Amino acid sequence: MDFKLTQEQHMLQDTAARLVRDTYSFEQREEHRQSPRGFSYAFWQQLGELGLTSVPFDPAYGGFGGNGVDVMLVAQELGRGLCLEPFLHSVIFAGGLIEQLGSQEQKSELLPQVVGATLQLAVALQEPQSHYQLHDVQTRAEAVQGGWRLSGRKSVVVAGHCADVLLVSARNSGDSRDQAGISLFLVDPKSPGVSLRVYPSLDGRMACDVLLDQVSVSAGAMLGAPGAALPALRYQQGRAIAAQCAEAVGSMTATCELTLDYLKTRKQFGQPIGKFQVLQHRMVDMHIELDQATSMAMLAACVADQPDSDERTRTLCAAKFIVCRAARYIADQGIQLHGGIGLTWEYVLSHHAKHLLMVARQLGDDDYHLQVYSELMAVV
Structure with missing residues (x-):
C-alpha cells in the first residue's frame, strides 16, 4: 500500500507537532495536570485558534472537512506530547455524535462552538456494570410534560468535571441490555440533581462519575429519535477508537525514542548499555511492535469515516487489539530497559x-475487541 500524505496533510501535521513541541514541555504538562481543570485551557484555545479542533467537521459549521487520516495526524502529535486536553472525547466522540444525530438547529448552535474550542463536551455512556457494552444501560429516561426526567449513574466520564455539556445515554424503554430503547441527551452538569465524583485516572487525567437524580431536561435536549441512539453511539465510538489508536502510536513512538536515547547514553562496564546485543534485540522488538501498531492505526484511520458495516467494525477491532497489545509491550519494555x-x-x-496502559483499557480492551472480531467472523 502506497500511503502518502498530501501537502495539506503535511502542513496539518507540522502545525500540530510544532504547537506541541513549542508549548507543551513535560514541566508544563505537570503544571497543567495539577491544576483544578486537569489540563491547559489556554492550550485548548490554541487548538481552536489553529483550526485543529475543526478538522473532522463539515465546513458548513466552520470545520475543515477532514477525514480519518487528518484526525490521525493531529491525534498522533497530541499523543507524542502526552497532551491532557480532551480532544478525543470532546471533539471526535461527542462532536461526532452531535453531527450525526443532532437536528439542524442543534448542530448550528453547538458545532461552531466545538470547532472554535469555546464549548467543551464529554460523553457519559459507560456505567459501573456495562464493561464496554454500550447497550447495557440502566440509566432511565422518563417522559414528562415538556421533556424528560433522567435517573441513573455514569462512570469514568473523562473531563466531565469541567465540561459545559454532557452527552448522556439513557433508556426510555426496554430492559437494561436491550439493543433498542436507548436515547441520547444533552445535559447541563450544573442542572439540579446532577452530582459529580471527581478523581484522577491511572495516567493522571481527570475523570468523574455522574449521578443523575431526577434530572429534568427539555424535549429539545434529545439528540436524534427516541430510543434509536445505539447505532450512532457504536459508529462514533469506532471513529474515537481510530483516533485513540493514532494517539497511542504517538505515545509509543516517544517511548521508543526515549528508550533508545537512554541506551545510547547510560554506561555500564565502561560502555553504553546499548552495545549489549541482548538489549539491542529488545529494542528491535519494541520497534517491530510499533511498526505493526502504526500500520493498523493507519488502516483504522482509512476506514473510520466509511459507512457502518461488519467489515469496518472488524477492521477497527483488529486495530484496537494490535494497538492494545503493542502499547502494553512497549510500556513494559521501556520501563525494563530504563x-x-x-x-x-x-x-x-x-x-x-501509564497512559499506554490506560489506552489499552479505554473504549474496550484487547480481550473485548478480540471477542467482537471473532463473533463477526463467525457470521461471514
Whole structure:
C-alpha cells in the first residue's frame, strides 16, 4: 500500500507537532495536570485558534472537512506530547455524535462552538456494570410534560468535571441490555440533581462519575429519535477508537525514542548499555511492535469515516487489539530497559507508560475487541 500524505496533510501535521513541541514541555504538562481543570485551557484555545479542533467537521459549521487520516495526524502529535486536553472525547466522540444525530438547529448552535474550542463536551455512556457494552444501560429516561426526567449513574466520564455539556445515554424503554430503547441527551452538569465524583485516572487525567437524580431536561435536549441512539453511539465510538489508536502510536513512538536515547547514553562496564546485543534485540522488538501498531492505526484511520458495516467494525477491532497489545509491550519494555528511573514520577517515560496502559483499557480492551472480531467472523 502506497500511503502518502498530501501537502495539506503535511502542513496539518507540522502545525500540530510544532504547537506541541513549542508549548507543551513535560514541566508544563505537570503544571497543567495539577491544576483544578486537569489540563491547559489556554492550550485548548490554541487548538481552536489553529483550526485543529475543526478538522473532522463539515465546513458548513466552520470545520475543515477532514477525514480519518487528518484526525490521525493531529491525534498522533497530541499523543507524542502526552497532551491532557480532551480532544478525543470532546471533539471526535461527542462532536461526532452531535453531527450525526443532532437536528439542524442543534448542530448550528453547538458545532461552531466545538470547532472554535469555546464549548467543551464529554460523553457519559459507560456505567459501573456495562464493561464496554454500550447497550447495557440502566440509566432511565422518563417522559414528562415538556421533556424528560433522567435517573441513573455514569462512570469514568473523562473531563466531565469541567465540561459545559454532557452527552448522556439513557433508556426510555426496554430492559437494561436491550439493543433498542436507548436515547441520547444533552445535559447541563450544573442542572439540579446532577452530582459529580471527581478523581484522577491511572495516567493522571481527570475523570468523574455522574449521578443523575431526577434530572429534568427539555424535549429539545434529545439528540436524534427516541430510543434509536445505539447505532450512532457504536459508529462514533469506532471513529474515537481510530483516533485513540493514532494517539497511542504517538505515545509509543516517544517511548521508543526515549528508550533508545537512554541506551545510547547510560554506561555500564565502561560502555553504553546499548552495545549489549541482548538489549539491542529488545529494542528491535519494541520497534517491530510499533511498526505493526502504526500500520493498523493507519488502516483504522482509512476506514473510520466509511459507512457502518461488519467489515469496518472488524477492521477497527483488529486495530484496537494490535494497538492494545503493542502499547502494553512497549510500556513494559521501556520501563525494563530504563531500570528504576523508568518508574519515577519525575521522568516522562513513566507517564507515557501509564497512559499506554490506560489506552489499552479505554473504549474496550484487547480481550473485548478480540471477542467482537471473532463473533463477526463467525457470521461471514
